[in-house]
Amino acid sequence: MxxxxxxxxxxxxxxxxxxxxxxxxxxxxxxxxxxxxxxxxxxxxxxxxxxxxxxxxxxxxxxxxxxxxxxxxxxxxxxxxxxxxxxxxxxxxxxxxxxxxxxxxxxxAEWAPPRTLRQYATAAEVDALRVPPPGEWIYAWAWEDEAAGRVRARAFPGRGDGIDEDEATGAAAILLTDRLGRALNITQGAGSQLLTAPQPGGWVEVGxxxxxxxxxxxxxxxxxxx
CATH class of the missing domain: 3.10.310.10 (Diaminopimelate Epimerase; Chain A, domain 1)
Known part of the structure; x- marks a missing residue:
C-alpha cells in the first residue's frame, strides 16, 4: 500500500x-x-x-x-x-x-447526497445542539447575520460509522446555497469556514x-x- x-x-x-x-x-x-x-x-x-x-x-x-x-x-x-x-x-x-x-x-446541487437542511432561529441554538441518534443526515443552520450572508452550521451524518459530527461539508453548503439562492459565508463545526456563491445554469461554487x-x-x- x-x-x-x-x-x-x-x-x-x-x-x-x-x-x-x-x-x-x-x-x-x-x-x-x-x-x-x-x-x-x-x-x-x-x-x-x-x-x-x-x-x-x-x-x-x-x-x-x-x-x-x-x-x-x-x-x-x-x-x-x-x-x-x-x-x-x-x-x-x-x-x-x-x-x-x-x-x-x-x-x-442535485449531485449532493440527500441531506435534511434544518433551520434554527439563532446561532446559539445551533451551538447548543447535541449529536442526534443515528438516522437522517442533518445539516443544522441559522443566520448569524442574514444581511451579510453569514451562517452558523453544524452537520450530523447520522450513519453510525464513528463520524458523529462532520466538521465541514461542502455538499451540504452547496444544497443550502442552492435553496437560498445567494452567496454564503458559513462557519461550521468548531470553526471551519466555507464560502459559496450560486453560478449561472444551476451551478454552485464552494471554496x-x-x-x-x-x-x-x-x-x-x-x-x-x-
Whole structure:
C-alpha cells in the first residue's frame, strides 16, 4: 500500500480547524471497491479519496461505510492537492480553480447526497445542539447575520460509522446555497469556514482554505494531526 496524504479542508481564517481528508494518490494500487471501502473504514476519515488518474483528475470517494458519487470537501481538497482544472467524479465533471490561498470547485446541487437542511432561529441554538441518534443526515443552520450572508452550521451524518459530527461539508453548503439562492459565508463545526456563491445554469461554487499534506504509511505509526 502506498503512502497517503492527510489534508485539512475549509480551514478557519487563521488556518486552524478544517475537516480532515485522506487522499491515496496512487489509486491503481487498490482497484477493487471492496478493498477501497475497507481501507476507508480503517483510516476513519469522514471521506477518503482514491485518485485513479491524477492528470485528468479522476477520483473515487468513500466514507467509512459507503461510496459517494460526489462530495464537497474531498473535491475541494483533492483539487488543491493535484492542482487540476477539473475533477471527474461518478456524478459529473467538477470544475476547479485556485485563487490565492483558497481552493474552489463548481458543482450542481442535485449531485449532493440527500441531506435534511434544518433551520434554527439563532446561532446559539445551533451551538447548543447535541449529536442526534443515528438516522437522517442533518445539516443544522441559522443566520448569524442574514444581511451579510453569514451562517452558523453544524452537520450530523447520522450513519453510525464513528463520524458523529462532520466538521465541514461542502455538499451540504452547496444544497443550502442552492435553496437560498445567494452567496454564503458559513462557519461550521468548531470553526471551519466555507464560502459559496450560486453560478449561472444551476451551478454552485464552494471554496475554502486547504492546509498542507501530512504523509503517513499504512501499518506504521498512527496518522498525525495536520
Amino acid at each position: 502506498s503512502d497517503y496524504d492527510v489534508l485539512r479542508v475549509f480551514c478557519g481564517p487563521k488556518g486552524g480547524y478544517g475537516n480532515e481528508l485522506g487522499v491515496i494518490r496512487e489509486g491503481s494500487v487498490l482497484p477493487d471497491r471492496a478493498d477501497r471501502q475497507e481501507l476507508a473504514a480503517e483510516l476513519g476519515f469522514s471521506e477518503t479519496v482514491f485518485v485513479d488518474d491524477p492528470e485528468r483528475g479522476v477520483i473515487d470517494i468513500y466514507t467509512p461505510t459507503l461510496r459517494l458519487p460526489f462530495a464537497g470537501h474531498p473535491c475541494v481538497g483533492t483539487a488543491w492537492l493535484l492542482d487540476v482544472p477539473e475533477l471527474v467524479t461518478p456524478a459529473g465533471v467538477v470544475g476547479a480553480r485556485l485563487d490565492g490561498e483558497f481552493s474552489w470547485i463548481e458543482a450542481r 475554502g482554505e486547504a492546509a498542507g499534506a501530512a504523509v503517513t504509511r499504512r501499518g506504521g505509526t498512527p496518522r498525525p494531526g495536520p
